[in-house]
Amino acid sequence: MTDRKPPHTTLQKLLSRFHFGITLFAVALSGLTILLAGVTALRGYADRNLELAAQLGAYGVEPALVFKDPQAAREGLAALTRMPGIAHLRVLDDRDRLLTEWRSPESDPAPLLTRIFFPEPFVLPVRRNGSRIGTVEIWGDSSTLIDYVRIGLLAGLTCLMITALGTIMLARRFEYELVKPLNEIATVAHDVRLHRRFDKRVQGLGIAELDRLGSDINALLDELEGWRGHMEDERAMLAHQASHDTLTALPNRAAFDEQLAARMKRAAQGGTGFALLFIDADNFKAANDGFGHAAGDAVLVALSDRIKSALRKDDFAARIGGDEFVVIVEPVEARSDADDLADRIRTAVADPIDLPGGESYRAAISIGVAVYPDDGDDGQALLTAADAAMYANKLSHRT
């Protein structure tokens, strides 16, 4: 991965961002729901509280309203003035004239909260035997709510943080579990591409989808490996075809030139000596004409087989023309070593050859020997010398 350009974003970052978004959304949604439910419940309690206070006040001020006694009304409200959460109290008589009024000496800790929760006063008519004799009005304030709201907000915030942290940790774990196997696949692909490690395979990852991907990649690698082997075989075959004669499977002229050059170089550097045999079939044209081309081919194949069978370990035979063969004889201590090989080849060739038409053909060959470096110290000279020796040998047969 080091040789790649830095990526725009990693999967891990992407997943992390995605997870964080989802987590935030879920936590915010649940938090909002809890907050709304809490506020609704709180409002309900606050309203109920005010209603209870109003009922208590109505009970307390009822005789005072009957007797229209402001002092008694104040005393009737005394219990309420000691209750927290009440900002303002008013008692009106049956004709809505103010009988008594009380305001909390303490200031409202959170006027906004008061406006939200107690936008208007709680109004309770005071009844005596069924007829309305007055009204109690109560304005609440936030002093009882502020602690609740404060603790609620703090707890909510703490919960939010704990949830967020927990979810982020879970997300990290999930990312790790997903990114690790993906990295494994990437490593395999990378090795194959960069190091030609076609034997590498993706191991079991434990996640169904990734395992499927892994097995597909493995199958692809199998195919790649197969193709690669096939291609190598093909290339070897092509190379063989380029350097060998198709009929006799002996190396051709090009392969011989290369081999000769290599051997001369080795010999010049102080290696063992070698000799060259030039072999030519006698009257091959007549055999070809007399028995047909198929028979000529069979003769050539048989000749090459018999030459090969006579060779020693390091000797090298090639077919360089229609019925012309050359053999590099190595090692050669003296000219007689080359002559010995020429004799063995003559003996091997002397047996009759069975032709495809059922006839039997007795082949004859001429062999010329040239020794390096006595008869020539370059390839062309050596080959010319061997050719000349062969020609002399051929003439000696005719006579």
Added chain:
Amino acid sequence: MLASLFLIGATFATPQMSVQAASQMIVEDGAGGMTGAVNRMIGGIISYVTWPDRAQATPLTLCRIGTPRLAENIAPAVPGIPSVTVRRTTASDAIAKGDCDILFLGRMPVADRSRLIEWVHRRAVLTLTDDDPSCLYGAMFCLAGGSARLSFAVNLDAIARGPLRVDPRVLKIGAAP
């Protein structure tokens, strides 16, 4: 309720402290202002008193004895309770007939008053007066008036002696300092 028990308990322990003047009703200006205030106050007191063994809807009889000092005419204005029949009578007549639920004691001879108070003992009869501002002569509720104010006091001893039940909130108003 606890407050009333405490108050009643306190009346036995310290009888001289049991009479309190407290309630201060605002009296409207005008000719009938004081009369109206008195009648509203009497009505209010009546509405907070419960007679034992008596149906809610039965009309009450108020016997007016003597001459009222604060009001020219006694006609209780009672919000949402059965009507009150007012009858002028004398002390001996009231005792002889014995059908009064409420006695309103105006100005009268001291002997008559004492006789009536004595007779009311342990009877379910409510006693009111407007001729005893310090509430010392045995009436249960005593009305007292100033130029623009009307108040009532409660004699807890007198209430404690009889079987009537009075709403403790009213006792508290009457007993407030």
